[in-house]
Amino acid sequence: MDAARPGYAGSMSSASQTSPVIDTARRAKEAAAALAPLPRTARDGALLAIADALVARTGEIVEANAADVDRARAAGTAESVVDRLTLTPERIAAIASDVRDVVALPDPVGEVVRGSTLPNGLELRQIRVPLGVVGIIYEARPNVTVDAAVLCLKAGNAVLLRGSSSAYSSNTALVAVLRDAVASAGLPADAVQLVPGESRDSVKELMRARGLVDVLIPRGGASLIKTVVEESVVPVIETGTGNCHVYVDEHADLDTAVEILVNSKAQRPSVCNAAETVLVHSGIADAFLPRALAALEKAGVTVHGDGAWAKAGEAEGVDVVPATEEDWATEYLSYDIAAAVVPSLDAAVEHIRRWTSGHTEAIVTSDTTAARRFVSLVDSTAVMVNASTRFTDGGQFGFGAEIGISTQKLHARGPMGLPELTSTKYVVTGEGHVRG
Amino acid sequence: MDAARPGYAGSMSSASQTSPVIDTARRAKEAAAALAPLPRTARDGALLAIADALVARTGEIVEANAADVDRARAAGTAESVVDRLTLTPERIAAIASDVRDVVALPDPVGEVVRGSTLPNGLELRQIRVPLGVVGIIYEARPNVTVDAAVLCLKAGNAVLLRGSSSAYSSNTALVAVLRDAVASAGLPADAVQLVPGESRDSVKELMRARGLVDVLIPRGGASLIKTVVEESVVPVIETGTGNCHVYVDEHADLDTAVEILVNSKAQRPSVCNAAETVLVHSGIADAFLPRALAALEKAGVTVHGDGAWAKAGEAEGVDVVPATEEDWATEYLSYDIAAAVVPSLDAAVEHIRRWTSGHTEAIVTSDTTAARRFVSLVDSTAVMVNASTRFTDGGQFGFGAEIGISTQKLHARGPMGLPELTSTKYVVTGEGHVRG
Numbered sequence: 001m002d003a004a005r006p007g008y009a010g011s012m013s014s015a016s017q018t019s020p021v022i023d024t025a026r027r028a029k030e031a032a033a034a035l036a037p038l039p040r041t042a043r044d045g046a047l048l049a050i051a052d053a054l055v056a057r058t059g060e061i062v063e064a065n066a067a068d069v070d071r072a073r074a075a076g077t078a079e080s081v082v083d084r085l086t087l088t089p090e091r092i093a094a095i096a097s098d099v100r101d102v103v104a105l106p107d108p109v110g111e112v113v114r115g116s117t118l119p120n121g122l123e124l125r126q127i128r129v130p131l132g133v134v135g136i137i138y139e140a141r142p143n144v145t146v147d148a149a150v151l152c153l154k155a156g157n158a159v160l161l162r163g164s165s166s167a168y169s170s171n172t173a174l175v176a177v178l179r180d181a182v183a184s185a186g187l188p189a190d191a192v193q194l195v196p197g198e199s200r201d202s203v204k205e206l207m208r209a210r211g212l213v214d215v216l217i218p219r220g221g222a223s224l225i226k227t228v229v230e231e232s233v234v235p236v237i238e239t240g241t242g243n244c245h246v247y248v249d250e251h252a253d254l255d256t257a258v259e260i261l262v263n264s265k266a267q268r269p270s271v272c273n274a275a276e277t278v279l280v281h282s283g284i285a286d287a288f289l290p291r292a293l294a295a296l297e298k299a300g301v302t303v304h305g306d307g308a309w310a311k312a313g314e315a316e317g318v319d320v321v322p323a324t325e326e327d328w329a330t331e332y333l334s335y336d337i338a339a340a341v342v343p344s345l346d347a348a349v350e351h352i353r354r355w356t357s358g359h360t361e362a363i364v365t366s367d368t369t370a371a372r373r374f375v376s377l378v379d380s381t382a383v384m385v386n387a388s389t390r391f392t393d394g395g396q397f398g399f400g401a402e403i404g405i406s407t408q409k410l411h412a413r414g415p416m417g418l419p420e421l422t423s424t425k426y427v428v429t430g431e432g433h434v435r436g
Numbered sequence: 437m438d439a440a441r442p443g444y445a446g447s448m449s450s451a452s453q454t455s456p457v458i459d460t461a462r463r464a465k466e467a468a469a470a471l472a473p474l475p476r477t478a479r480d481g482a483l484l485a486i487a488d489a490l491v492a493r494t495g496e497i498v499e500a501n502a503a504d505v506d507r508a509r510a511a512g513t514a515e516s517v518v519d520r521l522t523l524t525p526e527r528i529a530a531i532a533s534d535v536r537d538v539v540a541l542p543d544p545v546g547e548v549v550r551g552s553t554l555p556n557g558l559e560l561r562q563i564r565v566p567l568g569v570v571g572i573i574y575e576a577r578p579n580v581t582v583d584a585a586v587l588c589l590k591a592g593n594a595v596l597l598r599g600s601s602s603a604y605s606s607n608t609a610l611v612a613v614l615r616d617a618v619a620s621a622g623l624p625a626d627a628v629q630l631v632p633g634e635s636r637d638s639v640k641e642l643m644r645a646r647g648l649v650d651v652l653i654p655r656g657g658a659s660l661i662k663t664v665v666e667e668s669v670v671p672v673i674e675t676g677t678g679n680c681h682v683y684v685d686e687h688a689d690l691d692t693a694v695e696i697l698v699n700s701k702a703q704r705p706s707v708c709n710a711a712e713t714v715l716v717h718s719g720i721a722d723a724f725l726p727r728a729l730a731a732l733e734k735a736g737v738t739v740h741g742d743g744a745w746a747k748a749g750e751a752e753g754v755d756v757v758p759a760t761e762e763d764w765a766t767e768y769l770s771y772d773i774a775a776a777v778v779p780s781l782d783a784a785v786e787h788i789r790r791w792t793s794g795h796t797e798a799i800v801t802s803d804t805t806a807a808r809r810f811v812s813l814v815d816s817t818a819v820m821v822n823a824s825t826r827f828t829d830g831g832q833f834g835f836g837a838e839i840g841i842s843t844q845k846l847h848a849r850g851p852m853g854l855p856e857l858t859s860t861k862y863v864v865t866g867e868g869h870v871r872g
Contacts, residue, residue, distance in 0.1 A: 033789065033813075033815070036812070036813070036815065037809075037812040037813055116834065118832070118833070118834055119834075122823060122827060124833055124834075126850070129815070131845055131846075132815070132845065210665075210666075214845050215845070215846060229646075229669075230646075230669055233665075233666055235671075235844065235845075235846045237846075253868070256868040259868060260868065260869075260870060263870035263871060264870075267870070267871050353469065371865075373473075375863050376473040377469075377472070377473055379469070379472065379565070379568070379861075380861065381861060381862065382861065382862040382864060383861060383862070383863050383864070384865075384866070385863070385864065385865040385866065386865065386866045386867055386868055386869070387558060387864055387865070387866030387868075387869040387870075388869060388870045388871055390870070390871040391864055391869065391871065392862070392864075396554070397554070397560055397862070398552065398554055398555075398560075408671065409567055409568065409651070409859035410567075410650075410651060410671045410673075410846060410847040410859070411846040411847040413860050413861065413862075414562070414860070414861070423845035423846070423849050424849050424850070425815070425816065425817060425818065425819060425849065425850070426817065426819070426828070426833070426849075426850050427811050427818075427819050427821070428818060428819070428820050428821065428827055428828075429807075429820075429821040429822065429823070430821065430822045430823030430827075431692075431822055432689070432691075432692040432695060432696065432822055432823075433696075433822070433827065434695055434696060434699035434700075434823075434824045434826070435699060435703050435824055435826040435832070
């Protein structure tokens, strides 16, 4: 196949152009075509080779990583960020172990999603097939390089990896290991490629490569995701931003409500499924607010509250920062929470619909009617009833692995596992059937 | 809800702007929120009211349509196009009958797509929910106005209809009838709206309305679809372009191959699932080409052939137009077909992968290995084995109705029925579950 002249698709794409990024995408498309018909054993073989190679070549990976770590320290990067960037032999062993876990997951490719024999005798099957070429644009942590490549390969896709420039040395070493392993298993090395260039220009080129790249998945901060969503001509799966809410209903068990609130906010505040706002029904506010304030203070959380919360704070001797509209819109990702009292469940829903990023909202209630109404009115990826927002996660949902959490409505919504990295095609088998 | 200030979503959208189109989209978003929690009976009630109203108000619809028809005739529009534009009482009755058929289809909303009880006791359900606001941009035929609105409503969505200016009078009358009927059934009239303005500017505004419109579905010519796919910031489902291929394998039954070829090309050449190119294995060319040429000539089809086809044409006394690269790329939608002889199945696949629009490809073969290989290598929406390309169709597939045929890989691929007009959300129910 002469990928330089992709015929029909080319008329809608930048496929006739040439540049290091476009050439990479073109090689990925050819690799994807070679991958698509391979059976599970071939793909699993490549993953096992990757796991082995990561362990065998730990030395060179750690050495390359040290260059990124030194650079980050020299630039005065916060130690918590440096820690996320750092690869040790133990961490590499853990990554290799995760790769082996992915091997054991069910194969999404070839699954018959729907099928029937039509009245005229035609046999109709809708089967899962790889998406083709998946581009991942991500920040910081180099373990994502391996995770993303392995999940894409397992689902039969070629992957284009565009990591952070702060991890460029680590990513280059990791991708070299991955490519060698893939090739040693008899698959095309170009099934795994690092997008060349450290500047934002390479991201822009990737976003124009319609006809070569089938989907882009940005993983990272809100600004990166916004840029990709707004500018990409390649289809995008929007991930991650989480302005999540906990609503404490009039008929909530107080202990349960306090526990879910504190867990949703403070168990790991830096992640997208952490809660950022608590809304409390006015009928339970007098009883709940003092207990919530005490528990949140104990967990180290600063409350940005409305008038009712401020008043309760005064009475309890807990500092409450006055909330502004900006607080309702903010994804803190820190030990901060916005807090308001609402007159009704419907008012809580109204607040959520206005301010949410559509990730996860929780209701705490013992009233089944309230739970049912909240579930039906809230239009978010996940709705929790008497459970922490922190459960929205591919691992927690039992998917075995996740490539991100989609907050959009098309194709995939919520934690994305292997099936979400596939498309489908219809196979129709007849014996000379024609239409009358 | 104050839709003028949509909080987080607003930061990524044109939602803070105002214009007639944006105001329409904003009202649609409010209507969608009201529709989402309604049970099937409420939505079906609105559809039945629509069917009744179309029949009861046939007079005013026909009158409005006459204005469009007169305008088209005055502009010298081809009679075949005028015919597609024309609404008669009989045609309106048929449309109303189709609406009643949609009422009888299974409800996609609320379907549990996946569910389990997690090891910690959490109950996980992934359920179908409406997409929200669906924008349809379409050309010519006013029956699409009713079809699209009814399918969107059945799936719980609000719909924004942007029809052709040539049908503006008809569409205005139809949407007035639809809105009255929807309101009479107690649903918000704004669940069905015509996008104001006849110029291309209104389409451009629709394409920028991210955060208000959940998906745009362009239905029409390649140029319209290309524009929407390339320029829209709102997610798009690409439909319809069909550069479909029939491959006649070395081991094909000749009668079957001729019948499938002629049916794929000539049974209805103007539609997207008609074949545009035939590829023949060199091992069967001597036997097949003369029969194919005779049958295609009898069906009124002009062959644009390569050297082998030209030679066969000469021998048989059938005119064959010399094929150029442009022929391989062309979706004729007419009584024309491109034709080539290829040395192998793999060469046929290579040709298809290079030139196809990814709609439908057929193989005619009695060899199971060849069939299997063709199915696994061809990356198109539908692959037919010993059946006409013309079967790629929601009605033929038993979906009861279709809003278009997606040729993209994300969200929906192939004929789109009611499930493809939905998204999903996860509902997770616990009894005070928190993460450890």
